[in-house]
Amino acid sequence: xxxxxxxxxxxxxxxxxxxxxxxxxxxxLNVANTEIPAVDKEKGKIVVVMQSQDQRELLENMENxxxxxxxxxxxxxxxxxxxxx
Numbered sequence: 001x002x003x004x005x006x007x008x009x010x011x012x013x014x015x016x017x018x019x020x021x022x023x024x025x026x027x028x029l030n031v032a033n034t035e036i037p038a039v040d041k042e043k044g045k046i047v048v049v050m051q052s053q054d055q056r057e058l059l060e061n062m063e064n065x066x067x068x069x070x071x072x073x074x075x076x077x078x079x080x081x082x083x084x085x
Contacts, residue, residue, distance in 0.1 A: 005053060005083075006053055006054070006055065006081060006082070006083055007051065007052075007053055007081070007082045008051065008052050008053070008054075008055055008058045008079065008080070008081050008082075009049065009050070009051045009078075009079070009080050010049070010050050010051075010058060010062070010076060010078060010079045010080075011047070011048070011049055011076075011077045011078035011079075012047070012048040012049075012050065012062065012065065012074055012075060012076055012077060013045055013046070013047060013048070013074075013075045013077055014028065014045070014046040014048055014065060014071055014073075014074050015044060015045055015046075015071070015072045015073040015074075015075070016044045016045075016046065016070050016071050016072055017044050017070065017072070018041055018042060018043070018044045020044070020069075020070030020071075021039060021041050021044055021046065023070060024046060024068055024070050024071060025039060025046055027068050028046065028048055028065060028068070031050070031061050031064070031065075032052075032061075033050060033051040033052055034048060034049070034050050034051075034061070035048070035049045036048055036049075037049060044072075048065070050062065055081075062074060062076070
C-alpha cells in the first residue's frame with residue numbers, strides 16, 4: 001500500500017487600496033508556495049495562488065494574508081485537494 005499524501009491548491013482574491021498593492025504583493029510573495037499570477041493596481045486586486053501539503057498550513061497562510069496591514073478582504077475563489085500524489 002503506497003503512502004497517501006494530500007496536496008491543496010487555492011485561488012484567492014486579495015483586496016487592498018491601490019496605494020498598498022506593491023507592499024501587500026511583496027509580503028505575499030514571501031509566503032512559501034505562493035504565486036501571484038495577476039494584479040489590478042487600479043482596483044487594488046491581487047490574484048493569489050497558494051499551495052500546501054497541509055490543510056492547516058494553507059488555512060494559516062490564508063488567515064495571515066487577511067492580517068497583512070492594508071488588506072481589506074481575502075476571498076477564496078477556488079480550492080482543490082488531491083489525496084494521492
